[in-house]
Amino acid sequence: MIYEADVHVREKLLPMFNNMDSTIVLSYLQGHMGTAWVDDLENPTVAQITVGIFVYFAGDPNTEAAEELLNNLSDFSLVIVDTDEWKSRIETVHIGKIEKFDRYRFEKNPVHLDRTHLQNLLSTLPEGYEIKKVDKKIVNAPTFHEVSEDFVSQFNSIDDFIDRGIGYAILHDGKIVSAATSFSIYDEGIEIEIATNSDYRKKGLATIVASALILDCLDKGKYASWDGANPESVKLAEKLGYILKESYDTYFINNTK
Known part of the structure; x- marks a missing residue:
């Protein structure tokens, strides 16, 4: 039992x-x-x-x-x-x-996350796009949840996310096309959730929005932890400054079979 x-x-x-x-x-x-x-x-x-x-x-x-x-x-x-x-x-x-x-796990060392490097990445936001901190208006926008259902899913409510979580979003023509948020939180920081609308990939938006989130965490004395789901995620993490520690076995279990 x-x-x-x-x-x-x-x-x-x-x-x-x-x-x-x-x-x-x-x-x-x-x-x-x-x-x-x-x-x-x-x-x-x-x-x-x-x-x-x-x-x-x-x-x-x-x-x-x-x-x-x-x-x-x-x-x-x-x-x-x-x-x-x-x-x-x-x-x-x-x-x-x-x-x-x-x-893929990365070493959890904030020294690897260089502010100047991240600010330089943040400055490459293309013309016609804007980056905003996730607030109630953004978190309630349908396009925010269309990009990823997991941006706020671990929190008790949207208000709970606004209170305890953190996130940044990139908008184009008023539509949210990329965002990075706290998938989960712990005493010393957050675990990052990041996603981009499929029509807006290969533009560097994930790099930019992740840089904004990481910089905010560094300003608050918090660590933005990165755990890679695939080789593409590893490449992005390393571009931001993270150092790969190791790969590890994960089981996807389909309990409907």
């Missing part, structure tokens, strides 16, 4: 996820967003943390509760673990429903 964790249980999960290099995990462990499930409320030995589509497992994978947790998923999940034992268990439990691929 599994149980949803409360604030008291959350503190007990810190050692279990200590080796998980993810700011999204921190966003739950520090009490900002997400949920967790465990096998025991008093002395958990296995746990699941979920923030949006991202799901993380830690603890003992060789238990009945671990299998129950592995089946405690939404229709579509990106599952991340840090041991071969967990990977083997995932591949067994979800055989025929998984796609395994690489994501």
Whole structure:
């Protein structure tokens, strides 16, 4: 049997996820967003943390509760673990429903993010485009959500995003065509979500809007964490100054099969 964790249980999960290099995990462990499930409320030995589509497992994978947790998923999940034992268990439990691929971690060092370099990138905004900080007007615009449904999806509401989140958007002819926001938040910073309308790609807009967001975070003493979903994301991150640390296994699980 599994149980949803409360604030008291959350503190007990810190050692279990200590080796998980993810700011999204921190966003739950520090009490900002997400949920967790465990096998025991008093002395958990296995746990699941979920923030949006991202799901993380830690603890003992060789238990009945671990299998129950592995089946405690939404229709579509990106599952991340840090041991071969967990990977083997995932591949067994979800055989025929998984796609395994690489994501990319970067060193989390603000020294790598040079302000002058980022300001130079920001200055390349093409004529006819404007960049604005995300406010209530932008966050309520249909074109903002058409670019990506995940710009504010982890927050309790739009007001919650305005209160706790941060973002920048590029507009062309009054339409939002690219944006970078805080997908998630943790004590020391944010995890970046970035997307561009398919008709406006290859114009450098993602580089520009990301530069604005990163500069704002640096001004606030916060770190804008980058986790790459594909080689294109890695290229963009390196252009901004991030240094690649490693690739890591990620499982896309289609629970509708």
